[in-house]
């Protein structure tokens with residue numbers, strides 16, 4: 001199914017202990033000032049920048065220009081706010097779209113897919129399904145329309161044709177809904193087949209998607225880390241051997257509720273963060289250890 005993918009092998013500047021340290025965040029929602037704030041408060045000490053989607057169609061180019069100044073690889077997936085962006089578009093030599101790709105870094109592997117139920121945008125699986133179903137419908141409707149126009153007088157036959165015509169339209173609606181419901185699962189299946197065929201060690205694999213994936217232990221037992229956003233609010237949990245980290249949201253502006261701020265406790269001063277959100281710093285060690293830290297954006301001046 002997925003004949004075209006790329007395996008990038010990258011080497012970071014980190015030559016010491018077997019550990020990678022990266023910035024991970026999501027849900028920027030066209031708010032470039034949050035990105036500038038992040039840029040100004042973090043130095044170039046990271047092996048990678050991971051973006052779990054919802055950059056925003058309008059600021060994408062500028063966003064990647066800013067994050068590229070961290071001078072390390074930038075791995076990203078798209079979310080529902082990125083629905084106009086082309087999957088194959090290049091945002092510079094440092095930036096890699098993780099969609100159905102495997103990108104290795106110092107013995108660890110990043111992968112993922114773009115889009116989510118809310119809006120699949122230009123997701124290839126979704127676009128393909130949509131095209132196939134629409135073509136099928138058009139063929140049936142055209143044939144029925146032709147037969148109907150041949151009938152000079154309304155008769156029982158025409159009534160039957162009309163019913164068939166209506167049924168074809170309903171069938172299309174049902175198929176479209178079914179395809180929409182299944183597109184997430186199909187993206188998962190395609191990607192996990194790729195992971196297995198490349199013999200990627202799950203304990204060295206980091207899966208990035210915009211929305212949270214469930215029951216990963218069933219398909220990828222021992223997966224090290226799953227990063228996602230979309231459901232605004234930092235969360236760090238472990239389920240059946242996999243660490244699930246919600247890295248959102250960099251843009252807070254009303255998106256992050258008090259529940260999240262409470263969860264962060266003293267790390268956040270509520271009054272200073274009514275617009276700016278949070279991001280995470282993640283360190284993955286060669287051993288079992290994975291450190292996840294949620295940090296608030298601090299407003300300048």
Ligand SMILES: [Mn+2]
Nearest residue numbers: 054079080230
């Ligand atoms: Mn989203």
